[in-house]
Amino acid sequence: MTESDLPVANLTPGRWGNPAQSVELPAAARDALKHLGVRRPTPPAEAGEESGHPGAEPAPEAGGAGSAVGAGGARSAAAGGAGLGVTAGQLEFLSSVVGSQHVALEWEARWGHTRGYSTTDLLRFRAGDTDDVPDAVVYPGTHDEVQAILAGAAEHDLAVVPYAGGTSVVGGLAPTRRFITLDLRRLDQLEELDEISRTATLQAGVRGPVAEALLAERGYTLGHFPQSYEGASIGGYAAARSSGQSSAGYGRFDQMVVALTIATPRGTIQLGRAPMSAAGPDLRQLILGSEGAFGIITSVVVRIRPRPTERHFEGWRFDDFDSGLTAVRRLAQDGPLPTVLRLSDEVETAVNLADPDVLGGGSGGVLAIIGFDGPYNQATADVLTASGGTNLGEGPGETWRLGRYRAPYLRDPLLDEGALVETLETATFWSRVPALKAAVTQALVDALSTTPPLVLCHISHVYETGASLYFTVICAQTDDPITQWRTAKAAANKAIAEAGATISHHHGIGTDHRAAYTAEIGPLALEALHAVKQTLDPHNVMNPGILLPEIQRLS
């Protein structure tokens, strides 16, 4: 199966991806979990399923503020109590814009658009927590329909959350007040392909595999393959500054965007008349990363490249993380860069490789994965060899390729077994990488001392001046795994801030990183961002509480 054949995913609320591709834990993993003290929780996580779905629909409440309806022609409308569902006036407004058949009020649709895929999100799904359920799911079909909904949202007292892949792992879909969801899946077109300029205009709801399939028909690729690829969408990539596994070769998504269109409550903005410009600040970069707080990106023009006719992936062994770090830095600074460049540390190497012999025998060592879109580049291999690397051939590379989107699937059975597993990531300049890695690892170990964790780390995105660090944490769940993780995450965030690093390299801010973000940019820059939001979204209907906290004006 090629990447463009991957099915559109995220089909089961609260479990990652396509159920047809769910995985079982290897027996070796079960044994390893025992060493971490992991025990299968009782009652089992599936408790909620006894009522037919993980989150039970709340009973209607009496005396609510609004008159909630399930009528008005909306499809399969389920009766909702006040506090759930929309009012007759809201429904009439939404239906007038998109047609009643494109407004879903039934519980299943709403529950299926609840939160994202952080471990905390999954744990709350498992607990049947019905907070953060949208009042309605609306499916606009055009930019103008999105624009019309946002323009009328304040008048109809609607807060709006944009949704396509739903793959946020930082609480990006859980605003601070009741809301409706705009599911952008009908914005699924490749609007234009300019072969001379090598640009494609893609609508926001196009998911990763669909984008690749549409471009492949014309002989092109976007080259953006984040771990959320199967489910995430073009609009989400843009709004959250996504970075994919081929970033060494293709760059980040925000580097691919040359133009964009955003609908805001005050109107539409179109940006990008050239690849680069000196016409004032680069406002594209103000919209990219705005996470729906200013409006909804409805389409982007992205740089595309000819689809490669060959690909190569191989593994390389280094004696330790430090020597591997020097090697990948050398490639990042002096080239030639491969398309994929990843370096696992000792712990991640040991955990991920069932067969230690793959490292060529001997104890220790770390694994790097190198990939080329197009011909194999011997010059890259020469740099790795000169840096102390040993070529392990295509075996480990193919193993990685086949499993490149599988890790999130593993989290579900791990949670089933009673393990706590979550990831976090950051970035910094090269000279600070070792201290940052040590500090974050120590913070996690200390915070989880009662359930000693495994802390895995890898580098997967490199630049001339620095790199990202991606951590995976595995330990036994306590009786309150949500608090357990929040405590550990807070400790990691503190370590990241104290190391002078950024709170996120590619996951974004959402609600989980909001406090860390405000500390990172400082009160005055935050106020400037807030002024932008106040201009574009004066009634705070867009993703309220996501990205930006409510702030007081500085004196």
Next chain:
Amino acid sequence: MTESDLPVANLTPGRWGNPAQSVELPAAARDALKHLGVRRPTPPAEAGEESGHPGAEPAPEAGGAGSAVGAGGARSAAAGGAGLGVTAGQLEFLSSVVGSQHVALEWEARWGHTRGYSTTDLLRFRAGDTDDVPDAVVYPGTHDEVQAILAGAAEHDLAVVPYAGGTSVVGGLAPTRRFITLDLRRLDQLEELDEISRTATLQAGVRGPVAEALLAERGYTLGHFPQSYEGASIGGYAAARSSGQSSAGYGRFDQMVVALTIATPRGTIQLGRAPMSAAGPDLRQLILGSEGAFGIITSVVVRIRPRPTERHFEGWRFDDFDSGLTAVRRLAQDGPLPTVLRLSDEVETAVNLADPDVLGGGSGGVLAIIGFDGPYNQATADVLTASGGTNLGEGPGETWRLGRYRAPYLRDPLLDEGALVETLETATFWSRVPALKAAVTQALVDALSTTPPLVLCHISHVYETGASLYFTVICAQTDDPITQWRTAKAAANKAIAEAGATISHHHGIGTDHRAAYTAEIGPLALEALHAVKQTLDPHNVMNPGILLPEIQRLS
């Protein structure tokens, strides 16, 4: 002389660069001007010099609003009338921050910080136009001094223009009300060099050649060589999104900046904890290009590279601009890119080359310049050959290298002779380049029909998805060359806008492009920018009228 040996320039108000390097027109050029109908103006442009300096100091006015002073210990203070010079209270404030020896009130200092180097600026200098003269020139020595002046500016009724190289060609130094200039030349330090991360922290007042010299001592280069290189500064590069002649290899200046510090009237903002981040919008890109309208960038952390030990420049011939265009696009999209990549059109090739034989005989043809920092890359040459190019060897390359900063010097004797000469530039996506080039050329020819112009064009900055176009216009001056150029420029701006291109690829907005800029980004984005300015500079003391017009809030 190597580039790092170049003297700091801009020493004569109203004439470009270092007087020791001024140039005379070749005899052939004088003949060519005759064909354009160019006549030496009478009275000669030097009229103003009869009073000892080009702009005569206005006589003190009676009954002015403020009590202007020349005392208070400021160096060589000249008496200024109301409407010129600062009040005693302003002087006391400024002196209390930077020391009275760092506040200049004398006419020569103020006249020497007047406007920039557009042709219109030069013509106004020649006419002795004393508008836009700052009331004082202040030389802060630290970020904290800059911050203190901006924080107190509103209270002391001071508008502030930052200044280092003074090389704006878009009216970036001529605000809409009386002002003082902050000359940043004392912020001239390389604060830090991180060899592991390959970053350097440079203060805003470091000029191009000084930056290169400081980095060269450590074995590094910034690689930023705009035509304003001799005079322009690090802070100006950042504030105006500069792009240099080696942009194909080193990128734009805004791509080199990984962190920055900006002083604003409301406080200091520091941005950039990693090369790239998903922590919200990239706010660095909101400051880069803000042209002093939000505050003053006092230092930047830039990516640096090892200084090359060899350089190669050579000329290539293509049959016509279109075939050359295909060749440079191929390199931009599929590589390998050289460090310098420039393509002149037929007219520019003919005008710039005194000896047509350099193109290998035969009529017509266009010249491309290719440069490599480091070893010669045969693969690049192979692409050019395969695209129909003929290698002309190092002769034309060396000619270009030796003259790479000379073109602006030529403008002064051309103006002396009565020619009108000016440049403008834009950028667009590849598929639109031919139509854009034709439309701008036609607009200029039509607007200057009574003084038929030569319109030269080249491509000097390329990206995967598009390129910049740089136009040079030469014709005879009318009796009112300022109006003559403004009319032509307005026609070119209109053509750029109608072609969907950007109003500037690397010159910036200033005051000259303000109207075109507001049309380019639209009223809502403009309002968002205005909200940022209102937050950071609530009393509009920073570069008033530059970049942003006063706007009404949209209903």
